[in-house]
Every structure is written in C-alpha cells, then in structure tokens.
Amino acid sequence: MTRTVALFSLGGAPGVTLAAMALAAVWPGDTGAVLVEADASGGDIGTWRTLQTSPGLTDLAAALRHGADGGYGAGPAEHAQILPGGLPVCPAPASPDRADGAVRLLAQNTAALAAAPGPVTVLDLGRLAPRTATAHLAAQADTALLLAGDDLAQLRRVQESAAYLFETLPGLRTVITGGRGSTSEIAGAVGVPVWGRIPEDRAGAAFLRGEKGLRRPERRPLFRAAASLSHALVQDAASPREHTEVAV
Amino acid sequence: MVGTSTGPASRTRPSPAPPVRLLGSGPRRWRWLVLGLALATTGALAGVTAVERLDQRQGVLVAEGDLPAGHVVGAGDLRVVRMTVADGVSVIGEQELEQVIGRPLTVPVADGSVLSGTALGPDAAYPAAEEAVVGASLQPGRFPASLQPGSAVSVVVFTEEAGGEGSQDGAEAYPARVQSVEPSATDGSVIVELAVAALDAARISAAAATESVAVVQVPPRGGA
Incomplete structure (x- = not known):
C-alpha cells in the first residue's frame, strides 16, 4: 500500500510543486491525499494561495519528533491548511533557511511520517542533491517520482545520474514534464525507463497557482495526466513489482 | 481489486475523470474588486444626488426699486434672488414671472423686498371694477x-x-x-x-x- 509519494527533480524547474499539487488533488479514494511541501529551497504554495505561515511544514516536522502518535496529532493532515476545494496542504516557509531546517527535521523522523495515520502523503521535495535530507526523504518514500523537463540538459542530467539514482532509490520512476507524444523515444535515448508524461498545460498551472478559475479542471491535460498517474500508483501498490505503463 | 491479470493488459485509463479537490480563486477576487468599486461609485453618486436635493433654494421675485401701490409691474421692476423659503411664506417663484408682468400692485413694495402674492391685484383690474x-x-x-x-x-x-x-x-x-x-x-x-x-x-x-x-x-x- 502506497503511503508516501515523493516528487523531486535534479535540476531546472520542471514543475515539481505543480505536479505534486495536481497529483494530490486528484488522488483516488475518499480520503485523498495531503500535500507536504518539503522543499528545502523554500516553498511557493503559501505565496500562490496566500496562506498563513502556520500550520505547515515546520509544525509537522516539530510534531513528528514525538513520533507518529506523539500526542500532538502527528499526521500531516493535522498540520495542513485546507485549500479552497478541499486539498490539505502543509506549506513550506518561503525562505530557504527556515525551510531547510524543517526538511532536515522531517528527514530525521521518516518512520513517524510513514506510520502517520490519515490520507496518503504526497511529498514535494523540490530539487534533490545527493546525501542531503531531501535525498533521505526520497529514499524513505514508498514511491519516488523523478520529474525531468523535456529538454536536452535535463534529460542528460537524468542519464548521467541514473546509476546513482536507481541504486539509492529502489521505487524510482521517471516522469517527463512538458512536451507531448510518446515517451518511448526519450526512454531509448536516455537509457532509462520513462514511466509517464505530464503535458504542458498553462491554464492548468495557472489554476493550481490560484490565478485562474476553471469550470471543469478535471478535463485539463494536467489533471488527466495526474489522475492517470495516481491511479496507476494505487494499482501498482496492489500488484507490486509490476510497473503499470501509463498511457497519457 | 487485486489484479489477477498483471500482464500488459493492465494499461490504465480511468474513464470517469476524478474530481479535482481544488478551486482556482484568481479572477473571482477581481470580480469582487470590480463589484466593490461599482458599489462605491453608486453610493457616492447617491450621496451627491441627495445633497443636491437638500439644496432647497429657489428663485423668487423681489422688487427692483420702490414700487408704489397701483404700479403696473413690468419686467424691469423685478429681479430674481435665490433663497430658501420657509413654509407658509407667500412668495412668487421665478417661473411665474410671466403671470406677474402687467398686473398692478395693491400695496407699495420697497426696493429689495420680496414680492408676495397678496401684493398683486387682479389682472388688469386697476382701478378695480366699481x-x-x-x-x-x-x-x-x-x-x-x-x-x-x-x-x-x-x-x-x-x-x-x-x-x-x-x-x-x-x-x-x-x-x-x-x-x-x-x-x-x-x-x-x-x-x-x-x-x-x-x-x-x-x-x-x-x-x-x-x-x-x-x-x-x-x-x-x-x-x-
């Protein structure tokens, strides 16, 4: 059973936070998912959605020091703010120094995070660097999604670091963001299995940032792809070792 | 729900699009802002209109020069001043100027005093009948x-x-x-x-x- 899903990138800005938001927003099931913005370089959601600084990632990290049932209601949902529409979010502080401290603290208590009751946790880890708290969080997650933009520099970076990544992150899957069409060509060129693609969707991204209203957001390509990915993740958890190919 | 068929047939495409637990709230703020501005403008206009309505000054006719009794009023004998008239005061408004001209005065009217309706005799009846x-x-x-x-x-x-x-x-x-x-x-x-x-x-x-x-x-x- 998938309890935690971590999304990260290696460089560039392929839209990790937007992909994590979309994934959490369409997560199947009644309980859905809670989004934890564990980006050590500072968070964006609080600014996009004009949220209070607390509750959020800092409160969650502090509470998890006492264990999953430390008497503080340790689950991420207990420290989340509910966005309009019902998505619970633990926003990260906007400044890197404070966000990095919270991420380090969170990485020291991954067991408590995994054992926390409530909905599935979607972790937005931002950019991953080796031997950091972020890398530790990605390794401890049930599923790690590497997001890479559909451009040469980012794909090259994925190709070069594939050996290290697949060694340290057993549940790693690669998702291409932007562009359109089949991913088999990319997979052949990079030499890494590509699990899915999240197409570019400016209106959907503006919707996620709270800049624009959409009448039927579930019909946008961004949310269709996210729904497809989350559905596949849930199915794969039911039948392990079989990576469901995602058709987007 | 455990998939017995783990073959390539497990290609997934959820047919009904799942609901998105989010709302985009961007343009709505602009809409509220525009609505607020419209309301503020309406209120300001209403206030200006109300203040203008409260200005109850009206033009009334006063004598230009001393006019003796029996004098037949001409256009040069009158001028218009704007003033607020209390209830129960007999005045002749500027809009009645046409009816005043040509009528005689029954009492003398001093320069600058307000012409009252009782100071005017019947039309062209000077001297009166009999x-x-x-x-x-x-x-x-x-x-x-x-x-x-x-x-x-x-x-x-x-x-x-x-x-x-x-x-x-x-x-x-x-x-x-x-x-x-x-x-x-x-x-x-x-x-x-x-x-x-x-x-x-x-x-x-x-x-x-x-x-x-x-x-x-x-x-x-x-x-x-």
Whole structure:
C-alpha cells in the first residue's frame, strides 16, 4: 500500500510543486491525499494561495519528533491548511533557511511520517542533491517520482545520474514534464525507463497557482495526466513489482 | 481489486475523470474588486444626488426699486434672488414671472423686498371694477401725518349749499383707500390719489377742486 509519494527533480524547474499539487488533488479514494511541501529551497504554495505561515511544514516536522502518535496529532493532515476545494496542504516557509531546517527535521523522523495515520502523503521535495535530507526523504518514500523537463540538459542530467539514482532509490520512476507524444523515444535515448508524461498545460498551472478559475479542471491535460498517474500508483501498490505503463 | 491479470493488459485509463479537490480563486477576487468599486461609485453618486436635493433654494421675485401701490409691474421692476423659503411664506417663484408682468400692485413694495402674492391685484383690474381714482390737494391740517399709501381713509366733503351760519353740519364721508401720497413742493400741502367708489368719484372730485375736502384715517376695513 502506497503511503508516501515523493516528487523531486535534479535540476531546472520542471514543475515539481505543480505536479505534486495536481497529483494530490486528484488522488483516488475518499480520503485523498495531503500535500507536504518539503522543499528545502523554500516553498511557493503559501505565496500562490496566500496562506498563513502556520500550520505547515515546520509544525509537522516539530510534531513528528514525538513520533507518529506523539500526542500532538502527528499526521500531516493535522498540520495542513485546507485549500479552497478541499486539498490539505502543509506549506513550506518561503525562505530557504527556515525551510531547510524543517526538511532536515522531517528527514530525521521518516518512520513517524510513514506510520502517520490519515490520507496518503504526497511529498514535494523540490530539487534533490545527493546525501542531503531531501535525498533521505526520497529514499524513505514508498514511491519516488523523478520529474525531468523535456529538454536536452535535463534529460542528460537524468542519464548521467541514473546509476546513482536507481541504486539509492529502489521505487524510482521517471516522469517527463512538458512536451507531448510518446515517451518511448526519450526512454531509448536516455537509457532509462520513462514511466509517464505530464503535458504542458498553462491554464492548468495557472489554476493550481490560484490565478485562474476553471469550470471543469478535471478535463485539463494536467489533471488527466495526474489522475492517470495516481491511479496507476494505487494499482501498482496492489500488484507490486509490476510497473503499470501509463498511457497519457 | 487485486489484479489477477498483471500482464500488459493492465494499461490504465480511468474513464470517469476524478474530481479535482481544488478551486482556482484568481479572477473571482477581481470580480469582487470590480463589484466593490461599482458599489462605491453608486453610493457616492447617491450621496451627491441627495445633497443636491437638500439644496432647497429657489428663485423668487423681489422688487427692483420702490414700487408704489397701483404700479403696473413690468419686467424691469423685478429681479430674481435665490433663497430658501420657509413654509407658509407667500412668495412668487421665478417661473411665474410671466403671470406677474402687467398686473398692478395693491400695496407699495420697497426696493429689495420680496414680492408676495397678496401684493398683486387682479389682472388688469386697476382701478378695480366699481372703483375710481381721484386726485386731491390737501392743505396742512386736513390730513393726518401718518397717511401712507394703502391706508384706509374716509374722505370728508364739506357741503356749503346752505351758505348760512347754521348749517355747519353739512359734511359727508366716503370710504376710500390711499394710492399715493406726494408732498407738494412749497406750502406743506400734499397731493394724494384716492381710490374711491365709482359712484362717489364725481362728488369727491368736485369737492377736491374747491379744496373743501379733508381726509380722516380710519382703521383698515373700518368705517367713519
């Protein structure tokens, strides 16, 4: 059973936070998912959605020091703010120094995070660097999604670091963001299995940032792809070792 | 829900799109802002309109120069001032200027005083029906010093038909109204114009010619 899903990138800005938001927003099931913005370089959601600084990632990290049932209601949902529409979010502080401290603290208590009751946790880890708290969080997650933009520099970076990544992150899957069409060509060129693609969707991204209203957001390509990915993740958890190919 | 078929057939495409637990709230703020601005503008306009409505000043007619009783009002005799009129005050609004011109004054109106509806006689009715205006020169002592245009008076005519010594009570009185009083240049006498009943006009006029007339001031609407 998938309890935690971590999304990260290696460089560039392929839209990790937007992909994590979309994934959490369409997560199947009644309980859905809670989004934890564990980006050590500072968070964006609080600014996009004009949220209070607390509750959020800092409160969650502090509470998890006492264990999953430390008497503080340790689950991420207990420290989340509910966005309009019902998505619970633990926003990260906007400044890197404070966000990095919270991420380090969170990485020291991954067991408590995994054992926390409530909905599935979607972790937005931002950019991953080796031997950091972020890398530790990605390794401890049930599923790690590497997001890479559909451009040469980012794909090259994925190709070069594939050996290290697949060694340290057993549940790693690669998702291409932007562009359109089949991913088999990319997979052949990079030499890494590509699990899915999240197409570019400016209106959907503006919707996620709270800049624009959409009448039927579930019909946008961004949310269709996210729904497809989350559905596949849930199915794969039911039948392990079989990576469901995602058709987007 | 455990998939027995783990083959390539497990290609997934969730047919009904799952609901998105998010709302985009961007443009709605602009909509509220525009609505707020519209409401503020409406309120400001309503306030301005209300203040303008509260300004109850209106144009009324006042006399331009001293106007004697009996004067037929012309356009040059009037001007318009803007003022707030309390209830129960008789004024003539500027919009009634057309009806005022050509009508006589029943009482004198001083320069700058407000023309009231009661100061105007009936249209083109000067002198009024059954009335005549006669002039008389009055020697000092034959009129009270308080004589004013508009005063109600009795005109006393001395009859001297008997001519003898014993007929001193030959005097007749006629009700009249003073139209104007003008002091004579030299001897302290005054020249008055009197509105009298038409039937009495000849009698009074004849007496005035012989200076056998005196004027007695009586209370308004009284008799002598």
